Amino acid sequence: MxxxxxxxxxxxxxxxxxxxxxxxxxxxxxxxxxxxxxxxxxxxxxxxxxxxxxxxxxxxxxxxxxxxxxxxxxxxxxxxxxxxxxxxxxxxxxxxxxxxxxxxxxxxxxxxxxxxxxxxxxxxxxxxxRSHIASAFFASPFEEAACLSIDGSGDFTTTMIGIGKGNEIQILDSVDFPHSIGIFYTAFTQLLGFPHYGDEYKVMGMAPYGEPKYLDKFDDVVELTSDGLFKLNLKYFRSATQGVISYGDDNIPVVAPLFSDLMVQRFGPVRKKEEPLEQYHKDLAASVQRFTEKVIFHILNHLQKRTGLENVCIAGGVAQNSVANGKITRNTTFKNVYIPSAGHDAGIxxxxxxxxxxxxQKMPRQSSIRSAYTGSNFSNEEIKSILTKKSIPFSEHDDEQLFQKITDCLQNGGVVGWFNGRAEFGPRALGGRSIIADPRRADAKEILNSKIKRRESFRPFAPSILKEHVSDYFELADEVPFMEKVFPIKKDKRAEVPAVTHVDGSGRLQTVDKEISPRYHGLIEAFYKKTGVPILLNTSFNENEPIVNSPEEALACYLRTNMDMLVMENIVVERRAEK
Missing domain, CATH: 3.30.420.40 (ATPase, nucleotide binding domain)
Incomplete structure (x- = not known):
């Protein structure tokens, strides 16, 4: 089949x-x-x-x-x-x-x-x-689980709950458009001065810099209903009959302004791009994030009581909110959570x-999907051929030599482009198409932003940690293969890894399993043996573009930035080799 x-x-x-x-x-x-x-x-x-x-x-x-x-x-x-x-x-x-x-x-x-x-x-x-729910439940390790799909909207639905059992999903209830927590979050994202499709993660990153001072004001914006769902007060939002997302001939999604005049009156004017982020903006971001979490936990607690199940599978754009995801087992009665690597619309x-x-078709379930490495891959020979044609000097090393070379570069404050194996499916780099740095350096964030990323200072970088050392560094010990949850870092470890510790003491971790990511695990292990720290700073291999897919794109990103080293499989390109 x-x-x-x-x-x-x-x-x-x-x-x-x-x-x-x-x-x-x-x-x-x-x-x-x-x-x-x-x-x-x-x-x-x-x-x-x-x-x-x-x-x-x-x-x-x-x-x-x-x-x-x-x-x-x-x-x-x-x-x-x-x-x-x-x-x-x-x-x-x-x-x-x-x-x-x-x-x-x-x-x-x-x-x-x-x-x-x-x-x-x-x-x-x-x-x-149903596609979202299937992407989570049928890929999960659970024989039976509660299911939640929650996003902006799709097929006139914004939220759907159900039960998965064996090879069947039963839908219990849904919320119709335009009542949408995705629309709620996006409207405030726009109000905070981030107008582009997909900018919501900026609000999530900014939230820890503020205090959730305006939670009470949101009670008039969103009503939590007794059936475990919710309703928007549509007076705060642009009329949905005027449209939400449009697609031009260039196939780029454009989101219309979703807030109404009332939202502007109650929560302040739209921040212009050139205007600084004031403390009010940070407090509003914190309030939006906290209230969104409140809605998610409201839905999940009712769903748990209704189903009596310990496992939950979640997908949809709102399921990309890794801060909320990391709090589910502490704020609901669910014990186990599965979220796929592509919880957003690509996972459809x-x-x-x-x-x-x-x-x-009633086909039997397969083993759970624990790897996101389903994209493009290239051999050493293909990579060498590309570099040779472009007259780019390079060297080749076996894995042991390679790991030593990379970790030496990282310890010296270097930034390395790591192009390894198959590309990841989903929005996050997981050691297939990553840029890596030393998490112990307090200046690593500034180095990355000055050399490559050039992004907002409030956005955090993530720790990739050896699976076997999670409990040494994080207050919760869980498998997080797709970087889909944020957990508190232990207080006595935060100073050790400042580059991946967010302002609130948390980190969006990726647990690296030797069976799933053997080379990435080997690289982090080599760094651990040298430094005593089983973590690397990991961010996506790109510069204001989709994550690089091919060696040509990786090389182009390397050449137009100040990255110190480019590693593609066993092939190394270095700045000093170009002199």
Whole structure:
């Protein structure tokens, strides 16, 4: 059985392929297009997946599309009818987008060269939030778990709860658009002066610099309902019938201003780009973050009481809030939490395929997905060929020599580009396409921002820690393979690793397992033997662009920044070698 999952005509378009139950490849289209959150038809991601699996279009049994235009169709009609004058542009945009979704078989025919009839009966639409839930539950190690999908919106739903058991998901309830915690968070993100799609993580990073002084004011913005869900006070938000997200011919998602005049009156004017971040902005960010956590815990505590289960699986854009994720077991009665590496919309492709595989085709579950390394990879020979053609000097080393060379560079304050194995599926670098530095250096953050990142000073860098040493450094000992949770760092360890300790004493950790990431584990272990610290500072290998995908992109990033060393598999490029 071969199932190809697709997220198309939606932000973070992607593809994932399963062969006889096992995921072979998954990747975002943005990695090829080099445009963040690219939202068109993922032609290149599809072709990559087919190539990795060694199959053709004809051999695919099902093309699972993570979108169902028929979902809640009557509710959509009634919603639009409630304000037809303000909805004309939205109607046109939605109709255009729906036509694209309806013609997926034609798109597949166009890129494959096959007739449309070759895809007859093979295209299966899976509702957005069911795809999210499937991406979490069917990939988890749990035989039974409560399930939550929570994001901005998709297929007229913003939140969905359910139960997963074996190879089946049962939906319990949902929240309809426009009542959305994703929209709530985005509206305040915009008010704080961050207008672009995906900027919400900036508010999360800024929140620890403030105090949650305005929690009480949010009680009028969001109502926590007795059924364990919520409602927005829509007076604070731009009319949803005027549209939320649009996609131009460039396939870049653009979010309309989501706040109303009332929100501006109650919470202050929109911060302009050139205006400094005042303490008020930081306190507002802290309040938004804390209130969002309150809503999530409200939903989860009711869900736990309703299901009686100890395990929970979570996906959706709001599930990328790693600060909230790290608090779940301390603020709810759930004991175990699974969140996939691509909890955001890119994971829709994986989830749609898993839904078809298990919910529809009733195939038995496979082992849980614990690795995010499903993207592109390149051999030493390919890398050397590329460097030779570009006349770039390089050296080659075995792993032991390589690890010594890198750790010497890190100890001397160097910043290293680490391009290793297959690229990660999801928004976070996990030792496949990472930039690494010494976490012990108090100036490492400033060095990284001056040499490469040039990003806001309040945004933290993450610690990659050997799995076996988590309890030595963090107050909670848990497996966090996808950097999806933030935990408090032990007070007596914070001064030891200042570069990865956030202002509130926390760290967004990635636990590195020798079985899953043997070379990255080996590198951190070499650093540990030299320094006594089993941690490396890890950030994504990019500079205001999608994470690098190929050796050419890694080299270009290295050359246009002040990175000290570039390591691609066993090949090393150094600044001094260029003199």
């Amino acid at each position: 071969i199932i190809l999952g697709i997220n198309a005509y939606h932000a973070d378009s992607s593809a994932a392929i399963f062969v006889n139950g096992k995921m072979i490849a998954a990747i975002e289209e943005e990695r090829f297009r080099r445009v963040k959150h690219w939202a068109g038809f993922p032609k290149l991601a599809i072709e990559f997946c087919l190539k990795e699996a060694g199959v053709t279009y004809e051999q695919v049994n099902f093309f699972a599309i993570g979108r169902d235009p028929k979902a809640k169709f009557l509710k959509k009609i009634l919603f639009v009818a409630s304000n037809p004058a303000g909805s004309m542009k939205v109607i046109k945009d939605r109709v255009s987008n729906s036509k694209k979704m309806a013609s997926v078989d034609e798109e597949l025919a166009s890129i494959s060269g096959l007739p449309v009839k070759a895809f007859a009966g093979k295209v299966v639409n899976v509702e957005h939030h 492709s994986m989830g749609a395929a898993l839904y078809v595989q298990h919910q529809i």
